[in-house]
Structures are given as C-alpha cells and as structure tokens.
Amino acid sequence: MKEQEYELGLIGLGTMGQNLLMNMADCQYAVVGYDKNKSKVDALKEATRAYKITGKYDVPSFVQVLKKPRVVILLVPAGKIVDYVIQDLLPHLEPGDIVIDGGNSHFTDTNRRIEALKQKNIEFVGMGISGGAEGARKGPSMMPGGKESSWHRIQPIFEATAAKVDGEPCVAYMGQGSAGHYVKMVHNGIEYGLMELIAEAYDFMKRVLKMSNHDIATAFESWNNDRLESYLIEITAAIFRQKDALTKSDLIDVIRDESKQKGTGKWTSQDAMNLQVPVPGIDLAVAMRDLSGYKDERAKATDKLSGPVPEKVTDGDQCSLDDLEKALYFSFVITYAQGMAQLRKASTEYNYQLDLATIAKIWRGGCIIRAAVLEDFRTAFTKNSNLENLLLDDNIAASVNDLQDEIRKVAKASIDFGVPIMAMSNAIAYFDAYRSARLPANLIQAQRDFFGSHTYERLDREGVFHTVWGH
Numbered sequence: 001m002k003e004q005e006y007e008l009g010l011i012g013l014g015t016m017g018q019n020l021l022m023n024m025a026d027c028q029y030a031v032v033g034y035d036k037n038k039s040k041v042d043a044l045k046e047a048t049r050a051y052k053i054t055g056k057y058d059v060p061s062f063v064q065v066l067k068k069p070r071v072v073i074l075l076v077p078a079g080k081i082v083d084y085v086i087q088d089l090l091p092h093l094e095p096g097d098i099v100i101d102g103g104n105s106h107f108t109d110t111n112r113r114i115e116a117l118k119q120k121n122i123e124f125v126g127m128g129i130s131g132g133a134e135g136a137r138k139g140p141s142m143m144p145g146g147k148e149s150s151w152h153r154i155q156p157i158f159e160a161t162a163a164k165v166d167g168e169p170c171v172a173y174m175g176q177g178s179a180g181h182y183v184k185m186v187h188n189g190i191e192y193g194l195m196e197l198i199a200e201a202y203d204f205m206k207r208v209l210k211m212s213n214h215d216i217a218t219a220f221e222s223w224n225n226d227r228l229e230s231y232l233i234e235i236t237a238a239i240f241r242q243k244d245a246l247t248k249s250d251l252i253d254v255i256r257d258e259s260k261q262k263g264t265g266k267w268t269s270q271d272a273m274n275l276q277v278p279v280p281g282i283d284l285a286v287a288m289r290d291l292s293g294y295k296d297e298r299a300k301a302t303d304k305l306s307g308p309v310p311e312k313v314t315d316g317d318q319c320s321l322d323d324l325e326k327a328l329y330f331s332f333v334i335t336y337a338q339g340m341a342q343l344r345k346a347s348t349e350y351n352y353q354l355d356l357a358t359i360a361k362i363w364r365g366g367c368i369i370r371a372a373v374l375e376d377f378r379t380a381f382t383k384n385s386n387l388e389n390l391l392l393d394d395n396i397a398a399s400v401n402d403l404q405d406e407i408r409k410v411a412k413a414s415i416d417f418g419v420p421i422m423a424m425s426n427a428i429a430y431f432d433a434y435r436s437a438r439l440p441a442n443l444i445q446a447q448r449d450f451f452g453s454h455t456y457e458r459l460d461r462e463g464v465f466h467t468v469w470g471h
C-alpha cells in the first residue's frame, strides 16, 4: 500500500488495541498500528498478514503513512502514559488532525488534554470503549465525547466496528468535553456494582443454600435465559464450569479471594460524592474490593469474632433460589438507577447534555454491562427524557415493587446466617430510603444546630432558625 493511505492509526497494541485494529480491518478499513514494544508490532504483522493492516516501529514512520487529516487512536494505559504518547505524537501532527483517547482516562485529564491540543488546532476526542478483548475484536460499545464535528468525521469507522443490536450500532456521540470518558467511568462503576451483587449471590448460594459449583453454574445459566439475561451472568455461569488445568478441580475454588482494581469504580464513587448523588451500590462494591484486600486481617478476625452457627439457623430454609433470583434482579435495577442518576446530575453540572435513552441504547450490546433490562431503561428515558430516577418510571417502579418481598427475605436470611450481602441488602435499604417522604434527617439538623449553631429550616414556616438547645 502507498504512503498516506492508511485511514486510521492506533497506538498501543495490547489487549484492546490489537483486537480493535483487526476489527477495523474486518470492516475494510486500512489501518496502521504502533507500539513502543517491538514484539507487539511483530505480533500484529504476523497475526494480520491477510488484512489491510501494517505495523510501524517508530512514531514518525507511523504518522507518515496516515491519510490527512489524520486520525490516531490511543489505547495505552491511562494516566501519565497518555501524556507521554501525546508528547511523542504532537510534533508530527498538523492542524485539523484528530487524536482519540480510547482508554479509561480520568475525565478531568481529558478536559485538560482537550484544552492543550486545542492550542495546536488538534481535535481531541475522549472515547470510552467497553467489551474487553472479545468486544474490541467483534464489536465493542463506544462512548465518544468532544466536539460534535470531530465525531462526525470519525463516525463511519466507529459505527462500522461497533456492536449492533437490532441493526443499531452501540456507539453514539455522548456530548462535549469529557462526556465520553465520564459515561465510561460510570459504566465501570455500574460494572463494579453488578459484579459485587453477583459475587454475593454466589456466596449466598454456597453458604446459605448449600449449592455445589455445578448447581450454581446451572442456576446462572437458567437466569441468563430470563429477565437477568446479561453478559456478566453469562460469563459467571461459564466460570463455574471451568476446571483447573493444574489440579483438575473447579478453578473458582483455587482463586485467591482478593479482588484488584484499576480505579474507575473508585473515581465513580468519588465524583458521585462531589456531585452529592447517592450511589451506595457502587460505593459498597468498591469497599468490598478494598475489604477483600485485608485477607490476613480477615483471617485473624475469623478466629476472634464469632457469628451464627449455620447448622442451627432455620430461617434460611424458607429462602429459595427463586427468591435469590428476584433479589438479584431487584438489586441490578437499583444499581443501574443509581448510575443513571449520577449521569443525569453530571450532565447538568458539567454541561454534557447527555441523552440517557441513547446511553441505555448503546449499552445494550458490546459492553460489559450489557443486559436485556437496558431495553426497558431505554424505553423509560425515551418516554421521559427528564426522568429524575429510573425508579420513578411506572413500569420500573411496578417491577421493583413486585420483587421487594423476596429481597427482604434474602436480606433477613443473610443476617441470620451471618453471610454478608452488603450491596444486595443495601439495594433494599436504598429503595426504602428513596421511597421515604420523611427521613430522620430532621434529627441530624437538630444535632448540627445543637453543637455548632448550624441552623435548621422548619416544616411549618419559612426561614432559617437557631435554637439555644436545652433551655
């Protein structure tokens, strides 16, 4: 292929980059890859002989073969590396070129980079990508932000490579500035929440319902054929069928119970706190990953702190697998509702002008949190684009109202058995708090005024009041 004929260049030929590049080539785009790691470029060339792909070993020759105005996507680890790559790239770019950051960058970094590149008339697009290696290869869900005109220039290639649901591509313009990376961050926050809920359902199946790994796999498989149909439930079923190559036992039983994290769930919680949007399902998912890290301390506590003796507990017998399925579905809905509420507030606060129906639409396929229920959320936000919270939609409200008896049963059984289901029991607590027209916050106001003269408002008259308490 002649010089300057490659339509897109990709930097970072790791898990996501190499797969996305091959996906683009499948869609008949001529693409070029670069990685600082020579062996990754060699691997690309080897793996893609039949494709309109080439690999380059340095930035100048990589840029040299790109069609002008150039489009370059970065899929390198988030953080300082993105800045280093931009620094390497900038001297070779020209006004009008577009740089897309497809990694999980923090949205404030994206705002900074948009401004920095604007000085050189280079357009910067922060685009969240979800779907892991398989999604990148076969069709991810993608969340681009930045200038709308930049999006229109790159739209065809990303619509071609995105996952499709009912013929609709799982990619759409999210909004200006860092909107794309913000939406991806909240996607990951919801991902953390759903993963924690599924892990708690597994613990409940094992320790309360005394199910074998085989039966757990069967349960998740059957749930995946119904209202809980989703990517995370599907892979969970497969995980429980996996044998360990070393011991031939079930692999799940030999994996250390300490979950790691790269930070996107924590960022979601942190920014929700800044925006004062309650997302306790996500907060607790982060907290449980953190608590899992205290493995040695937990081992000490096992000896020191006692709990119920499972053999003596009878209440759990009244709780069935069917109750657990309903409790999990209920908790899934609450978790999505919290994430969507955060997006709504962020949209106003950061002037993103997010369209929540579009977000639900592009999350139906390709991404890690894809689930059948997203179609219901899309319908709810299409009916009312100003919906404050998904739980206020008539259909969603009816579905959670109907499932509350079961989640209450599961929460009670978990306490009786001493099996922690932090996120799941919080889902019903959030539901109860959210539907309470009156909360005990009046007492907190009284206490604040008592010790710090912070004042309070009254229900029966306008104004701000202070009491000299105890007199």
Ligand SMILES: NC(=O)C1=CN([C@@H]2O[C@H](COP(=O)(O)OP(=O)(O)OC[C@H]3O[C@@H](n4cnc5c(N)ncnc54)[C@H](OP(=O)(O)O)[C@@H]3O)[C@@H](O)[C@H]2O)C=CC1
Pocket: 011, 012, 013, 014, 015, 016, 017, 034, 035, 036, 037, 040, 075, 076, 077, 078, 081, 084, 085, 102, 103, 104, 105, 129, 130, 131, 132, 133
């Ligand atoms: N993996 C996943 O499931 C998902 C990842 N993401 C995000 O996408 C981004 C990429 O992730 P992933 O593909 O998993 O990461 P990988 O680590 O697999 O790939 C990153 C690649 O970038 C290369 N690289 C590092 N520094 C430079 C540099 N200065 N110049 C050129 N290349 C460089 C790395 O080389 P070397 O290995 O030698 O350092 C590596 O080949 C991250 O932001 C991640 O959070 C988003 C969605 C899903």
Ligand SMILES: O=C(CO)[C@H](O)[C@H](O)COP(=O)(O)O
Pocket: 104, 129, 130, 131, 132, 188, 191, 260, 261, 262, 263, 264, 265, 368
């Ligand atoms: O973005 C993703 C999927 O959408 C990544 O897989 C995610 O970053 C994994 O996060 P963590 O390592 O914190 O569990």
